[in-house]
């Protein structure tokens with residue numbers, strides 16, 4: 253895409269959010285024409301005043317002074333209006349650019365959200381986004397405004413020798429190339445350090461993370477991480493400092509050169525024109541020479557900013573154009589499972605996992621209302637399988653069909669409305685106790701009785717009553733009057749959150765890992781009565797629940813190692829029996845164990 257069309261595309265994106273601010277944009281265009289005209293007029297009147305000092309009467313001089321004041325005040329008023337419009341549009345445009353990005357993130361495919369390239373681009377864009385909105389538009393206006401002024405000044409300087417204009421212009425051209433070179437160097441530093449910047453931000457967040465505060469103290473990690481942070485900090489800053497120093501030396505040297513040349517020109521002007529030159533002409537030409545360079549620098553700076561933005565705008569568009577998870581083919585509404593979920597020859601690999609399949613050739617089916625447990629050692633692929641079944645990854649091989657329809661063709665909105673989940677690392681939001689529960693379906697009308705019933709089912713009704721502000725207590729001690737819950741209490745909140753949603757297919761990824769075995773038993777009894785007609789898939793390392801499910805899937809290295817109910821797997825004398833035997837004392841089940 254050419255630079256012009258990139259800018260056009262970006263401006264039309266910005267403008268599409270501001271159809272109502274037509275007046276503001278029209279005002280900016282009008283102002284960018286009238287301000288330089290007035291400023292050149294001011295210069296012209298200054299010349300007239302200078303020329304009148306010796307030759308004209310007092311009244312003419314007073315009139316000219318009045319005209320000069322009016323021109324000056326009007327241009328100040330216009331500059332003020334210009335600034336007021338910019339003040340109004342700056343946050344609005346920033347808001348719309350950020351909002352577009354946030355909304356895009358919500359629609360991105362899970363696979364993009366787990367890709368480091370996406371995050372590198374995000375960090376770049378989030379850093380420069382404040383420069384891409386109104387500052388870019390201002391630079392475009394300022395570029396044309398300064399061009400207009402410089403043209404006016406060239407007219408004023410027309411009587412000087414052409415070489416003077418050429419020298420002035422050549423300094424500006426030199427400035428332009430220097431700025432361009434530094435922009436390029438800055439960008440390459442930015443590209444090279446974006447991963448380090450992200451790591452630095454991640455490490456610095458560790459110091460503010462309440463959940464890690466204890467671990468950092470006990471393992472005495474503060475020193476280790478602050479050393480790491482310090483290396484990362486200087487790893488990012490050192491190349492910038494060295495570049496900034498080079499830039500400063502060069503820019504100031506050029507500026508000093510310019511000042512010397514300006515001085516030389518004025519001397520030449522005086523020596524060659526004395527005593528013919530009038531005071532007015534001398535004032536005009538000397539001001540024009542100085543202002544010419546100032547304006548030429550503004551042209552360079554605005555151009556440099558436009559040029560720099562042109563480097564980042566494509567990254568913004570790359571993010572905006574990342575594939576979304578809602579292709580047109582997803583038209584089949586899902587109103588709940590009627591018959592079964594069938595998984596045929598399912599294989600999956602992560603983009604960054606060295607071509608190694610995390611799931612290989614998985615085959616099984618789940619009938620409506622069945623309760624399934626998926627067990628297996630760490631890293632055997634359980635969570636990945638769950639994410640595929642929930643439709644979070646669509647780049648798998650094989651088939652996942654809900655009632656015969658491929659999951660990749662189900663309408664996402666209706667499908668997600670019917671799916672409930674508790675992830676291993678579920679959200680612990682700094683919101684009130686009640687908000688933490690109703691988050692799973694915020695569109696549902698508020699029903700206090702329903703919420704209380706759910707709290708009773710999840711054994712947290714008493715807890716909610718004992719909190720300082722009851723249901724309104726903020727579950728985060730970092731905030732005023734906030735409090736925290738234990739790991740097990742948080743898991744009960746997550747269960748309550750899942751119950752609150754009227755889901756039809758339920759996925760639980762280790763929902764009770766932090767709950768004591770007795771409460772776990774009670775919770776599962778309740779869960780099975782709650783989910784009587786629902787289809788549930790539970791991932792767990794604690795096999796107590798497996799005695800109550802219809803089917804157990806035992807996974808190893810991304811494949812299904814065993815499948816069946818508790819009795820048949822115990823008779824198998826395989827992996828399942830081995831894991832179960834190691835845990836059965838938790839469930840008082842020693843007596844039930846028959847020799848294989």
Ligand SMILES: Nc1ncnc2c1ncn2[C@@H]1O[C@H](COP(=O)(O)OP(=O)(O)OP(=O)(O)O)[C@@H](O)[C@H]1O
Nearest residue numbers: 366602604605610629630631632633634635636637
């Ligand atoms: N986003 C990812 N990118 C690359 N590899 C991943 C990603 N997520 C998981 N893996 C890898 O896939 C394999 C299976 O992980 P998964 O989380 O599915 O296992 P699991 O059986 O749920 O483990 P656990 O019982 O510890 O939760 C692991 O080797 C893991 O390192």
